[in-house]
Amino acid sequence: MSTYLHREAHFKSSHTLRDVVIGMADGLTVPFALAAGISGAVSGSGVVVAAGVAEIVAGSIAMGLGGYLAARGEMEHYESELQREEQEILEKPKAEADEVAEIFQHYGLSEPEYRGVIEGLKAHPRAWRDFMMRFELNLEVPDPKRAGQSAFTIGASYILGGLVPLAPYVAIASAARALPWSIGVTLVALAVFGYVKGRFTGAGAVKSAVQTTAIGGLAAAAAFALARAIS
């Protein structure tokens, strides 16, 4: 099945792509909105840069390390469910066989139709366990390298995205004069990012560009208005 293999390959490479999207979407949006917000409350660019860097550091650690622990947690969850299924198959094969039957009944299949599969699984307890993990619990075998890679990709993408809106504040001493440049470069970056994201994920590229730019712009406008109101 060439389409089958093609799809499989597509799903594998999209893990990294998904992590880049997760990190960069927030990295472009939150530091941008924060910098715009603070620009409404202070005059010098120094505070904006300090706050922006603090945010990028905090955000990349929270997202990267958070993602790492989430992936680790999923692995532990998989291991514990694997042991549970193994034990249930050993101790309560009748109940487990009923669960397999339930799965097929859900798709309108009758006992004579799925009987063969149940008999076949009973003959291979390890395959049965893996079958239950995937088809009863909907858990996929986790890749042990994923957690670290995912943390790094998300964190790095967040940092890369966050440096875009901050660059003008580094170059221009007045926050008020740096703000329009920051808005300009970031909206362009958001549109390009949204467009590329849309192309890769199969959603409409233009629609994705508009949505991504709108979220960033809305977040920045709200942050600017609120920070100015309370300061």
Place this chain on the structure above:
Amino acid sequence: MSTYLHREAHFKSSHTLRDVVIGMADGLTVPFALAAGISGAVSGSGVVVAAGVAEIVAGSIAMGLGGYLAARGEMEHYESELQREEQEILEKPKAEADEVAEIFQHYGLSEPEYRGVIEGLKAHPRAWRDFMMRFELNLEVPDPKRAGQSAFTIGASYILGGLVPLAPYVAIASAARALPWSIGVTLVALAVFGYVKGRFTGAGAVKSAVQTTAIGGLAAAAAFALARAIS
């Protein structure tokens, strides 16, 4: 199967729980680290509060709206794959039957064992389509209400979490004097949040409390050090 039903119920209620965890984990961590970071660069609490509010607004919009669009995108992806499977079953039933065979072969089953299931699915094209969605493509039927609920829950949890580290800066005019209070209340909140999260997700409660507190503390320390270094 009472355990089966129990598990199902567990997975449903955990959608909202997962959203609360996603929003609050970042809400407690990033505004906390940002506020600590800025405290290393300015003297008055006013700028810290303005920046903190800007961050909470930006973060909750980016996470909430981002989550909404991601859920919407998943629904569109599901719909387009559904139509594709429907068409493939109509136009290339032989190839689709081979794909079902591949799934069962993966679990060491032989043709006589899974033949009945393939015959049964051929008799019910809609069930066959749903079977492929779930067992070939690993896509679950999305809940149309999920996107909006998820966006609200994540955004609200982020705001709630973010107000904890900011409260001391609202009450105390000096940023340097507000900082230790912010560190104190937030580390306690992170520990309680991690503990409760660990209890609900089945990971160790104490281990989860330690991890959550460590991420928040590490992010805040790094943000503080970098913001002070560059300002």
